[in-house]
Amino acid sequence: MRLVIARCSVDYVGRLTAHLPMAPRLLLFKADGSVSVHADDRAYKPLNWMNPPCKLREDDKTWTVTHGKTGEKLILTIEEIMHDSSHELGVDPGLRKDGVEAHLQELLAEHIGTLGEGWSLIRREYPTAIGPVDILCRDHTGATVAVEIKRRGEIDGVEQLTRYLELLNRDPLIAPVRGVFAAQEIKPQARVLATDRGIGCVVLDYDSLRGIAPENPTLF
Template sequence: MRLLIARCTVDYVGRLSAHLPLAKRLVILKADGSVSIHADDRAYKPLNWMSPPCTLKEADGSWTVLNKAGEKLIITLEEVLHDSSHELGVDPGLIKDGVEAHLQELLADRMEVLGEGWTLIRREYPTAIGPVDILCRDASGATVAVEIKRRGEIDGVEQLTRYLELLNRDPLLAPVKGVFAAQEIKPQAKVLATDRGIGCVVLDYDGLRGIEDDKLRLF
């Protein structure tokens, strides 16, 4: 990972155009090739970014980031305050809490509750950006990636979207569909998932444990 703090302007040239005037900003270049520009607010959200795969060309006083669609992110450096690189290695991914881990275990053992003929491929299916909770096949034989949360919010949908983008590059798996499963799914997360063609499932924890009705409510 490379961290750059600089007084800079930023111009995006693509389907639309956007300009960030001169100010101090943090620029993050990750090992996957992504570049994001941050201010000292907005929590984790960048002011602008370029998703991988993309290429970086450095010239005196500027960075030009180009993606496969031909869009450009041009960072013009007025003053560099900090520039450092750090090797982070492979991240083990988020460790789920007890309920999420148990939901994953229960669902993997009872794939039939997602649909008749559904079969498990593997729990914790490894990818370059972390393990997919459950990889399975539906009754038609299509590959499905299932992301499990105790509380389903937009971040979980974004996480599953990244997994799907990566899994669909594998010709042995593609096309891969997505299912977002949680005990509770926020309305905004449901809207985003639906817009991206991701199915939503509300999990009944007690039902999966055999305490109550074991049917899932499908949307």
């Protein structure tokens, strides 16, 4: 990534035209070929930008960024460069949030008794033709239960679990299979749809799971 702080003006030439008058700005030239122009406000949102693929041509005080497919241009007129540096950031590992679905799945599988006394784990990431079910387990009666885990439970998650249940119930070795939709928060519309389809809803307390607290989530 190349970071340039410069006093410059910016002209966008393409389907529309736009002009940023002369002022100090941060110019970001990323390794993916994108270019963005930033001010010292507006949080993360750039004043102007160009997605890859882009090509930069530096001619003294005029820098021209040309899009490789559309031919659109950002023309930077440089009055003064205050900083110019390049940095190798390497491959980014991606954002990992505390309490995301993968960690919830891991914790719930480890402490499957949170769902009820006598419950037992069959497998995490149980494979189906349309993707893996987060958790397949048995309840205290020995019945098979498919658990779909979300951080925020919405209608799409209920629909996803419904599709899994349709496939799982075709397998005579594990059928009948009922569903449980588990999330830290379940939207009212999702709860109504799940209930209508005979799917149980569990609100997970991430802090309790992580701390192995004695409190159980509420199963409806």
